[in-house]
Amino acid sequence: MTGIIHFNLFEMNCVGHIQHGLWTHENNNRHRYTDLEYWTELARLLERGLFDAVFLADVVGTYDRFRGGPETAIREAVQIPANDPLLVVPAMAAVTRHLGFAVTFSTTYEPPFAHARRMSTLDHLTKGRVAWNVVTSYLRSAARNFGLDDEIEHDLRYEIAEEYLEVLYKLWEGSWEDDAVVRDRARHVYTDPAKVHPIDHVGEHFRVAGPHLSEPSPQRTPVIYQAGNSERGRDFAARHAEAIFAGASSIEAMRAQIADIKRRAAGFGRDPEHVKVFPGASVIVGRTQEEADAKTADLQRHIRPEGFLAQRGSGIDLAAYDPGDRVDDIVARGGDFTERAVRPLVGRGLRVGDILESIGRIGHGGPFFVAGTPTRVADEIERWADETGAAGFNLMQYLSPGTAEDFIELVVPELQRRGRYRESYDDGTLRERLLGRGIHRLPDTHPGAAFRR
Structure with missing residues (x-):
């Protein structure tokens, strides 16, 4: 298989994103996340490296189950402190022309009308380079932050998300006709009122009159990203998403996951080629294998397993047990190892020390990890892309900006030499870059297109 492989950089507006403990590394600049220059420098770097987008994660609660509190x-700075991902986008857009921006926002706690305007504003300011990573939020602490006693049940969150998107499609796609804005100075008419419509949405969860406050932006609906992995989440992604952040432990599992998503998309009447899947990728690259191994060992010294345990939402403190204790023996004594983060470990004959060591190991838990020379890294990237059908990868950061700098300096030229990485940007929107020239709005087979006038 041939063709360009796409890359996003996976980031978050915080100190500690997913590589816990590495904020202490002397070459890490994550403590600068509150400086606007941190984000503009990163944007310039990624545009120089011809990345598709920076993908900004987010949470609206704290990880407070481990050891009984936050x-x-x-x-350990496990995604706290954390700032709003949307607010850094205009600054990054101002210093770039092509880099895209995928921002995370939850459908569960804040009403849709204001979010519609925020995203339209970003799409205008970026000239059509923005995407929305749709999440439903899962932290109990997040629910309490928005006045609820506990998190909303999983499937109900997706029901809310379905209606949330229906409201947004009505606002983005149907509220303003394409030629509503006339800017007629002689007649003192900026917008033709006959071509701006209320949506008068009345549903189970939302009542929104409209009309949308923003005139149509370049993409109208931003590119839709999603990362649902449950049955309900996969259906939601297959119905709505244009780019999906996926995870699987092997090429075979990833291939099956991608095939399943595309099959579901076709079942919803969509063109499966309009659904692009991006596995996460953890890459450590050196000019020699020895250099890559030395970088890996250096990073390993800073990793903190406690941060990983806190993020995974386990109420179980593995560090409280003897490293030689077997998980199955602890369960037999009445220890509660049934929670989501630890359940897969039961019945495998593992000891506590083995688990703690693996949790804190560089590359642990990721679907794709490689440490090596540019040739070896490029080989693995090509193999995963070609054998799974992935459109590209979300590159994880170990050091910021060092991980991206190494990738751009060493791996990008090797992929370009093989014809697998772009040599320059084409003009156009983020959606056109993903789906093809001329597709700057939702394709006709996308469910959001049904709300056009």
């Missing part, structure tokens, strides 16, 4: 997450 103290570990707060102390």
Whole structure:
């Protein structure tokens, strides 16, 4: 298989994103996340490296189940402190012409009308380079932050998300006709009122009159990203998403997951080629294998397993047990190892020390990890892309900006030499870059297109 492989950089507006403990590394600049220059420098770097987009994760609560409270997450900077991902986009857009921006926002707690205007504003300011990563939020602490006693049940969150998107499609796609804005100075008419419509949405979860406050932006609906992995989440992604952040432990599992998503998309009447899947990729590259191995060992010294345990939402403190204790023996004594983060470990004969060591190991838990020379890294990237059908990868950061700098300096030229990485940007929107020239709005087979006038 041939063709350009796409890359996003996976980031978050915080100190500690997913590589916990590495904020202490002397070459890491994550503490600068509150400086606007941190984000503009990163944007310029990624545009120089011809990346598709920077993908900004987010949470709206703290990881507070480990050891009975949020103290570990707060102390270890596990996605706290964290700032709003949307607010750094205009600054990054101002210093770039082509880089895209995928921002995370939850459908569960804040009403849709204001979010519609925020995203239309970003799409205008970026000239059509923005995407929305749709999440439903899962932290119990997030629910309490928005006045609820506990998190909303999983499938109900997706029901809310379905209606949320229906409201947004009505606002983005149907509220303003294409030629509503006339800018007629002689007649003092900026917008033709006959071509701006209320949506008068009345549903189970939302009542929104409209009309949308923003005139149509270049993409109208931003590119839709999603990362649902449950049965309900996969259906939601297959119905709505144009780019999906996926994870699987092997090429075979990833191939099956991608095939399943595309099959579901076709079942919803969509063109499966309009659904692009991006596995996460953890890459450590050196000019020699020895250099890559030395970088890996250096990073390993800073990793903190406690941060990973806190983020995974386990109420179980593995560090409280003896490293030689077997998980199955702890269960037999009445220890509760049934929670989501630890359940897969039961019945495998593992000891606590083995689990703690693996949790804190560089590359652990990711679907794609490679440490090596540019040739070896490019080989693995091509193999995963070609054997799974992935459109590209979301590159994880170990050091910021060092991980991206190494990738751009060493791996990008090797992929370009093989014809697998773009040599320059084409003009156009983010959706056109993903789906093809001329597709700057939702394709006709996308469910959002049904709300056009």
